[in-house]
Amino acid sequence: MISMTLLGLLGLLALFILLALRMPVALSMLGVGFVGTVIANANQFISVGMASEQAWARGWTIAYSNLAGETFEAASNLNLLVIPMFVLMGTLAGVSGMSKDLFAAAYSWMGHFRGGLASATIAACAGFAALSGSSLASAVTMGRVALPEMKRYKYADSLATGSVAAGGTLGFLIPPSGGMIIYAVLTEQSIGRLFMAGVFPGIILTLLFIGAIYLVVARKPEAGPCGERSGWEDRLASLGRAAPILGVVLVTIGGMYTGFFTPVEASSVGAFFTLLVALWRRSLTLKAVRDVIIQTMNATGTVFLIIIGAFVFIPFMSMTGLPAELVTFLTALPIGDIGVLLVIILAYMFLGMFLESMAMLVLTIPVVIPIAIGLDWDLIWFGIIVVIVLEMGMISPPVGINVFIVKSIAPEVPMSQIFRGIWPFWFAMAAMIGLLILFPKIALFLPQTIVGR
Numbered sequence: 131m132i133s134m135t136l137l138g139l140l141g142l143l144a145l146f147i148l149l150a151l152r153m154p155v156a157l158s159m160l161g162v163g164f165v166g167t168v169i170a171n172a173n174q175f176i177s178v179g180m181a182s183e184q185a186w187a188r189g190w191t192i193a194y195s196n197l198a199g200e201t202f203e204a205a206s207n208l209n210l211l212v213i214p215m216f217v218l219m220g221t222l223a224g225v226s227g228m229s230k231d232l233f234a235a236a237y238s239w240m241g242h243f244r245g246g247l248a249s250a251t252i253a254a255c256a257g258f259a260a261l262s263g264s265s266l267a268s269a270v271t272m273g274r275v276a277l278p279e280m281k282r283y284k285y286a287d288s289l290a291t292g293s294v295a296a297g298g299t300l301g302f303l304i305p306p307s308g309g310m311i312i313y314a315v316l317t318e319q320s321i322g323r324l325f326m327a328g329v330f331p332g333i334i335l336t337l338l339f340i341g342a343i344y345l346v347v348a349r350k351p352e353a354g355p356c357g358e359r360s361g362w363e364d365r366l367a368s369l370g371r372a373a374p375i376l377g378v379v380l381v382t383i384g385g386m387y388t389g390f391f392t393p394v395e396a397s398s399v400g401a402f403f404t405l406l407v408a409l410w411r412r413s414l415t416l417k418a419v420r421d422v423i424i425q426t427m428n429a430t431g432t433v434f435l436i437i438i439g440a441f442v443f444i445p446f447m448s449m450t451g452l453p454a455e456l457v458t459f460l461t462a463l464p465i466g467d468i469g470v471l472l473v474i475i476l477a478y479m480f481l482g483m484f485l486e487s488m489a490m491l492v493l494t495i496p497v498v499i500p501i502a503i504g505l506d507w508d509l510i511w512f513g514i515i516v517v518i519v520l521e522m523g524m525i526s527p528p529v530g531i532n533v534f535i536v537k538s539i540a541p542e543v544p545m546s547q548i549f550r551g552i553w554p555f556w557f558a559m560a561a562m563i564g565l566l567i568l569f570p571k572i573a574l575f576l577p578q579t580i581v582g583r
Contacts, residue, residue, distance in 0.1 A: 482523020
C-alpha cells in the first residue's frame with residue numbers, strides 16, 4: 131500500500147526525470163499517466179480488501195480503457211480542428227511570401243527611425259503571429275527576413291537577435307495561439323473567448339516591445355542606426371502588398387468577434403483565403419505543396435500527441451488528490467490572492483528556465499487550475515497571464531527555445547550576446563503581467579462583449 135499523495139509526488143518526480151533524459155513530453159506524460167493509473171487503481175482495490183492479483187488485473191484493465199477512451203476523445207474533438215487549419219494558414223502564408231510583404235510594409239513606415247528596423251521586426255512578428263499562431267514559426271520566418279537587413283545597417287547583435295527572439299514569442303499570445311488552444315481544451319474554456327482575450331494584451335505587448343527598443347537606442351544610439359526613409363508612394367505601395375495578409379486576419383478575428391464564425395469555421399475560412407492568395411501569387415509549386423502538407427501534418431501530430439498525453443496524465447493526478455491538497459495549502463497561506471498569484475508566476479518563471487513552454491503548460495494545468503478555481507479567478511484572465519509567463523520562458527536562459535532558434539539563423543552571434551539582448555523585452559513582459567493584474571479588463575473586455583453570441 132502507498133498513499134495517494136506520495137504516489138502523485140512520485141509521478142511528478144518520474145515525469146521530470148524522463149524530461150531530463152530528453153524523453154518527448156507527450157510520451158513522458160503518456161507513460162507516467164498510464165502506469166500511475168494502473169498503480170492508483172490497484173492501490174484502491176487492495177485497500178477495500180480485493181486480492182492483490184485481481185486488483186492489479188483490474189488496474190491494468192482500467193488503464194488500458196482510459197488510454198483508449200482519452201485518445202478517441204482527443205482525436206474526435208471537433209474544436210481541435212482549429213489546430214491543423216491555423217497551422218496550414220501559417221504555413222501557406224510563409225511559402226506565399228506574405229511574411230516578406232509584412233516586414234517590407236513595417237520597414238517602410240518605421241525603418242527611418244532610430245531602432246526602426248528592430249521595431250519593424252516586432253510589428254511584422256505580431257502580424258505574422260496573427261496568421262501562424264506559432265512562436266517558432268514567427269521567429270524563424272521573420273529572423274530570416276529581418277536579421278540580414280539589421281546586419282546590413284550595422285545594428286548591435288544583441289538588439290537585432292533579441293528583437294527577433296522576443297518578437298517571435300508574440301505567436302504564443304496573439305490569436306490564433308496554439309498555446310491558447312491547448313489551454314482552452316484542458317480547462318474546458320471557450321477557444322473563441324480566449325482568442326479575443328489575447329487581442330488587446332497582444333497589441334499592448336507589441337507596443338511595450340517597441341518601447342523597450344526605444345529605450346535601448348536612447349541609451350546607446352549606435353545599437354540601432356536609422357534606416358532609409360521611404361516616400362509616401364512606397365509606403366502606400368507596401369501597404370497594398372501587405373493587404374492580403376491584413377485582410378485574412380481581419381476576416382478571421384473579426385468573424386469570431388461578431389459571432390459570424392465559430393473558431394473552427396474561422397480557421398477554415400482563414401486557411402481557404404490564404405490558399406487563394408498563395409494560388410494568386412503562383413507560389414505553390416509541387417515542392418511547396420509537399421512542404422506545406424508535411425509541415426502541417428508534423429505540427430498537428432505533435433500537438434495532438436501532447437494533448438492525448440495530457441488527457442491521460444491529468445486524470446491520474448486528479449486521482450492522487452495532490453492538486454486538491456496544494457489548493458488547500460496555498461489558500462491557507464496568509465498572503466492573499468495576489469500573493470498566491472505571484473507565487474504561481476514565480477514558479478512558472480523558474481520552470482521556464484528549464485522546460486519548453488508547451489511542456490510547462492500541459493504539466494502545470496492539473497495543479498494550477500484547481501488553485502485558480504478555488505480562489506474564484508476568471509480562467510480566461512488567468513490563461514492570458516499564464517501564456518505571457520510562458521512567453522518569458524521562451525527567451526529565458528538557459529533553455530529559451532527562441533534564443534536557440536535565432537542562434538541557428540545567426541550562428542556567428544555568441545549566445546551571450548543574444549541573451550543580453552532579450553532582457554529589455556523580458557522586463558516588458560513582466561510589465562504586461564503587472565498591467566493585467568492591475569487592470570483585468572485589458573484581457574476581459576472583448577470576451578465579455580461577445581457573451582451570448
